[in-house]
Amino acid sequence: MEVTAYLDRIGYHGPHEATAETLRMLHAAHAFAVPFENLDIHLGRTISLDPASLFDKIVRRRRGGYCFELNGLFALLLERLGFSVRHLMARVLWGQTEVGPLSHRVLLVETGGERWIADVGFGGNGLIAAIPLAAGHEERQYADRFRVTTVEQGEDRSESRRGYRQEYRLDCLVKDVWEPMYSFTAESYLPVDYTYANYFHSHSPESLFTQKRLCTKPTPNGRIILQNRALKIRHDGQSQTEALKTPEAYRAMLADHFGIALSDHELSACFGERVETNG
Incomplete structure (x- = not known):
């Protein structure tokens, strides 16, 4: 982990002290600089969660990634700067009609006696800044508004898990309706838990990430979304969609909007x- 190179990659020039203010500034810098994208899956490449591989891809080669990659590397940066980080798993609710598995990597960061949710790897209307893990908390982040709520559940009698099984939910306000994004608890997970989920998402024909080529990044006034060859730009509540008809237009779009060459x-x-995968 080369901290200076990482901070240069996300354009961060603020304080390094492990405070809530630093966390929110780092999170926003990362969200605006590094796209959520899954192009390597469609290039037939293995999605490695090895720290050195993540650093090379995201920092040196200036690419993006999805939750296992982006939140995995961001956690290493936070830990190097002195933050206490717990690795969580969330159940995605955004756009779902059925209950799915725990499949999204989220970070719980503790600093100054407070707990924060950090997530620079959600491809929908994802957080721009870290948000306090406090039921009922609601805040606007640039063009979006988020809230944290609690979810009712049965009693957990496990002594070792007591205090970590309260289930929370992150919502986003969309056209005056609170839409659920994902639910989670504060229970820690191990690297192998992400390895299995990462393999499913990057290999299974049932995974959204093997079905579609995706790239998205927030802007101060909205969001830029690429899905296959369709480019959608949201700005001040208005949306405009453009079909990318030539490889040259596709390449220029990736370079101009996402910094991907x-x-x-x-x-x-x-x-x-999609080309053949390498297993």
Whole structure:
């Protein structure tokens, strides 16, 4: 972990002390600089969660990633700066009609006697800044509004898990309706838990990430979303969608909006069909 290189990658020039203010500033810098994207899956590459691989991809090669990658590397940065980080798993509710598995990596950060949820790897209307883990808390973050609520559940009699099984939910306000994003508890998870979930998301034909090429990043006034060859730009509550009809338009869009540069081979694979995976 080269802290200076990481901070340069996200354009952060603020304080380094492990405070709530620093956490929120780091989180926002990361969200605005590093896109959520799954293009490597469609390039047939293994999604490695090894710290050195994550650093090389996101910092040195200036790419993005999805939750297991982005939150995994962000956690290492926070720990290096002196924050206490707990690794959580969340159940995605956004756009779901059925109850799904725990499949999203989230971070719980403790500083100054307070607990915060940090998540720089949610591809929908994700957080821009860390948010306090406090039931009933509601706040606006640039163009979006979020709230934290609690979820009723049965009693957990496990002594070792007492105090960590309260279930929370993160919501986002969409057209005056609170839409649930995901639910989670404060229970810690191990690296192997993410390895299994990461393998499913990057290999299974049932995974959204193998079905669609995705790239998204927030802006101060909205969000930029790429889904396959359709580019959608939300700005001040209005949306505009453009079909990218040529590889050249696709390449220019990735460079201009997401800072991603593709070789000719990569462009062909991302614009067209998925190439064979390497297992």
